[in-house]
Amino acid sequence: MPAHAPASDPHAPAPSDPLARERSHLAASRSALRAMREDAEALDIRDVTANWVNAIVLQAQIDDRIKSLADLSHTPLFFGRLNYLHAPGATLAEGAEGERFYIGRRHVHDAGGDPMVIDWRAPVSQPFYRASRKDPQDVSLRRRFGYTGGELTAYEDEHLSDPGEAAGVSKLLQQEIERPRVGPMRDIVATIQPEQDEIVRSGLSGSVCVQGGPGTGKTAVGLHRVAYLLYAHRDRLARTGTLVIGPNRSFLHYIEQVLPALGELEVKQATVDDLVARDGLEVRARDAAATAVVKGDARMAQVLRRALGSHVTPPAEPLMVVRGSRRWRVPAYELAEMVEELQNRDIRYGAARDALPQRIAHAVLVRMEQAGEAPDDRVQDAVARNPAVKAAVKAVWPPVEPARLVLRLLSDPEFLAAHAEGVLTADEQKLLLWPKPFRSVKSVAWSAADLVLIDEAADLVERTHSLGHVVLDEAQDLSPMQYRAVGRRCTTGSATVLGDLAQGTTPWATRGWDEALAHLGKPQAVVEELTAGFRVPREVIAYASRLLPSISPGLAPVSSVRETPGSLRITEVADPAAAAVAACREALAHEGSTGLIAADARIPSLAEALLAAGLPYLSPGEETTAQSRLTLVPASLAKGLEYDYVVLDEPAAIVDGEPDERTGLRRLYVCLTRAVSGLALLHSAPLPAALG
Numbered sequence: 001m002p003a004h005a006p007a008s009d010p011h012a013p014a015p016s017d018p019l020a021r022e023r024s025h026l027a028a029s030r031s032a033l034r035a036m037r038e039d040a041e042a043l044d045i046r047d048v049t050a051n052w053v054n055a056i057v058l059q060a061q062i063d064d065r066i067k068s069l070a071d072l073s074h075t076p077l078f079f080g081r082l083n084y085l086h087a088p089g090a091t092l093a094e095g096a097e098g099e100r101f102y103i104g105r106r107h108v109h110d111a112g113g114d115p116m117v118i119d120w121r122a123p124v125s126q127p128f129y130r131a132s133r134k135d136p137q138d139v140s141l142r143r144r145f146g147y148t149g150g151e152l153t154a155y156e157d158e159h160l161s162d163p164g165e166a167a168g169v170s171k172l173l174q175q176e177i178e179r180p181r182v183g184p185m186r187d188i189v190a191t192i193q194p195e196q197d198e199i200v201r202s203g204l205s206g207s208v209c210v211q212g213g214p215g216t217g218k219t220a221v222g223l224h225r226v227a228y229l230l231y232a233h234r235d236r237l238a239r240t241g242t243l244v245i246g247p248n249r250s251f252l253h254y255i256e257q258v259l260p261a262l263g264e265l266e267v268k269q270a271t272v273d274d275l276v277a278r279d280g281l282e283v284r285a286r287d288a289a290a291t292a293v294v295k296g297d298a299r300m301a302q303v304l305r306r307a308l309g310s311h312v313t314p315p316a317e318p319l320m321v322v323r324g325s326r327r328w329r330v331p332a333y334e335l336a337e338m339v340e341e342l343q344n345r346d347i348r349y350g351a352a353r354d355a356l357p358q359r360i361a362h363a364v365l366v367r368m369e370q371a372g373e374a375p376d377d378r379v380q381d382a383v384a385r386n387p388a389v390k391a392a393v394k395a396v397w398p399p400v401e402p403a404r405l406v407l408r409l410l411s412d413p414e415f416l417a418a419h420a421e422g423v424l425t426a427d428e429q430k431l432l433l434w435p436k437p438f439r440s441v442k443s444v445a446w447s448a449a450d451l452v453l454i455d456e457a458a459d460l461v462e463r464t465h466s467l468g469h470v471v472l473d474e475a476q477d478l479s480p481m482q483y484r485a486v487g488r489r490c491t492t493g494s495a496t497v498l499g500d501l502a503q504g505t506t507p508w509a510t511r512g513w514d515e516a517l518a519h520l521g522k523p524q525a526v527v528e529e530l531t532a533g534f535r536v537p538r539e540v541i542a543y544a545s546r547l548l549p550s551i552s553p554g555l556a557p558v559s560s561v562r563e564t565p566g567s568l569r570i571t572e573v574a575d576p577a578a579a580a581v582a583a584c585r586e587a588l589a590h591e592g593s594t595g596l597i598a599a600d601a602r603i604p605s606l607a608e609a610l611l612a613a614g615l616p617y618l619s620p621g622e623e624t625t626a627q628s629r630l631t632l633v634p635a636s637l638a639k640g641l642e643y644d645y646v647v648l649d650e651p652a653a654i655v656d657g658e659p660d661e662r663t664g665l666r667r668l669y670v671c672l673t674r675a676v677s678g679l680a681l682l683h684s685a686p687l688p689a690a691l692g
Contacts, residue, residue: 240468296479592644
């Protein structure tokens, strides 16, 4: 039964009952999806595979196909419908009869191959997000569907080509945005706005940076962009790979169900620390802020390059190669020319080291030919492997282990000074040096910033593998060296960078996107700004925006489309712990999730108070359920998370918990903007002056 023409079933609901007809189409679509899955499960590959390797690959592809065809009972199979005035692609002069398409999370077809649900990423679906009365895009009717627990319960129509119908705010759209949140982050595919859709559907070849304040949907836009690119460029990205990078494991756990809900199962997720992790090297130390700032500075890349290059020593002696009864001499000046030529090519250290024995072997073969011999490529390879050649290469261009290079830089004052001269000041060099040198790579108490330096050194030695597309979320908190580490993973691909300058809470937080994109290696990326908020209530975001002049002057405040009277309550209390427990009880009386957010230092006492009051709680990263809806959140882990109701404990303590006031106010801005329905702010100490 095609989506654009309901079947003429004598038992079908009467035309006067459109809701029943839509439910009937939903049931038929689910049945068709089930049949598609059964067809995939029934595939027999025994007669179509030539060997066991092909069989394994093909079976894995079939298994992925079966997983992608799962019918998630509580996830609407389609959420909208478009009625076109004319058949898409037909000219108005052809007078083609209009068609009807159901828009959903994935494509579904019937036994005859006719579409019953159209993938939201298909070109024919685009007007669902962008059509308007000013630009109806040949759409006569846009219908939105409302669901309760997976059941279709309502619909709402917009007659875009009817000049007599007044424009209004979609109630179903508003209800979907405001729907209580329990469990991981959900997709926004049914609520994507025109400005978000433009970013989602931008091409694969270009990189995009999205500056978006709290509640503007930048994270969801980035994830939906991945899903769209995989739809539009599946073969290419299947070869090159995609990656989503988040700030921490709690955040990645929160977002991990969005792409599978859209039928995408192969996108990997990681933190920057995951990217630069190396076997045998453990992060067991934490740098002081001043030291971390220097280690994260882009100038460290120049210091590392110099230090690595210092291992190359111009040859002082000629090379003698013995083959059989003949001896072939390559003078020192000729060897020096080879080394200089490789250095001037600015290729990676390891690649140049691999090329040098072939250069030497070629010089020997020239001498052989001049002596009347006729050597071939096999002889050249044999000469390149000659012990004398290998010894000469090792002396001139020795192998360098990246971790050992960084160890020496951070423990040897003279070595550091020699290669940081004119790049880092003497005070900065002192910050880098360990108080007590370590004897071996495995004994070092490495910091997270150290592993980024090792990753940089490793790329100088050997090129890092590049992916087809990388999404970098909460990017404002990365150091320049971390941007370089991410950029190495997409040198031949593109990137989607997501962040909010006002939410930068690290000492090295991004000052501007142009600078960040240059470090990432994507200076030509288009910067888009999302300023319409769909999550945080207007009262709450307006209150939080009082901090913007102090934390990010000149940044446009978010303009929330949600007006929720009574969503903000500010209460001065005598007993903060007791007040927090009471506020959590009150919040839990409402539907949805509740987050108690507090300064990290206050978490233990609040945890004790909650348990004493008989209120069990989850930690960030643990999935909320209908039975467990309260999460106790340290302020340092609140970024990127959201809750229907937030109880915010002692704002002054959150500010005081950071190394400086500006960082503290930025952390507070993050915490103030985690609420979807209501924020209860509790304080016994005076509120920060920046809140007015």
